[in-house]
Amino acid sequence: MSMETPLGRVRGLGSSGEGAHHWWIERLTSVSTLLLLVWLAVSLLRLPALDHPTIVEWLAGPLGAVPMLLLIVSTFWHLKLGLQVVIEDYVHDDGAKLFWIMVLNFAAILAAALALFAVLKIAFTGSAD
């Protein structure tokens, strides 16, 4: 009997040699997304108001900006991996599959970059409005 865990046995296998890696990162990012969403909910509840000056002041500080940057990376990474599996399940033509996975990657990275830019802009320029 092998002492290897089932996970140990599949690591590095799969059609691209990283199927289990995809699976594992999807788990990792679901845990981090969950933690960061709880952080977001608690933070918003603790803010005295949700108006522009309050939000900007909060996102300008390290305790607002850094977790928010992580939340963006975590959520968009998780949803990119997730939607890729959906595409792989329903689009069987190799060319079409490649096309839609490219569209997904571009869209997810573009959206994440816009969100990251917004937070960095607030963090580096503060509440100057």
Add this chain to the structure above:
Amino acid sequence: MHRNPSRPLSPHLTVWKWGPHMLVSILHRVTGAGLSVAGGAALVWWLLAAADGREAYATFVEWATWKWALIIWIPLSWALFQHTLSGLRHFVMDMGAGFELPVNKFWANMTIVGSLLLTALLWAWIILEKGA
């Protein structure tokens, strides 16, 4: 696709008895996709508006608090609760636990009950507390 038509197909959807675990599996996918599109767009818009300035932020708030926007927010909050609860169920099953039929069905049902309950509680709180 590279499928050899002479090979038999596995028994298909028609021969399986419908159960809560199947609904939850489908819901996990549908809510995941819905959250990605609507939730992703909302997050990006909110942050860009905040970065853009007072006026852009006011426009965002106007849209977000428009009463018909509840048609988006209520399903979106439910989707997040459902996806999170079925995601947690995924973790349990990934560890190889909870596959016995009664247990499996019980927790599948609980994710549905839980997400509806949490959605109701959230909106009751928002409406009572914030007078929205």
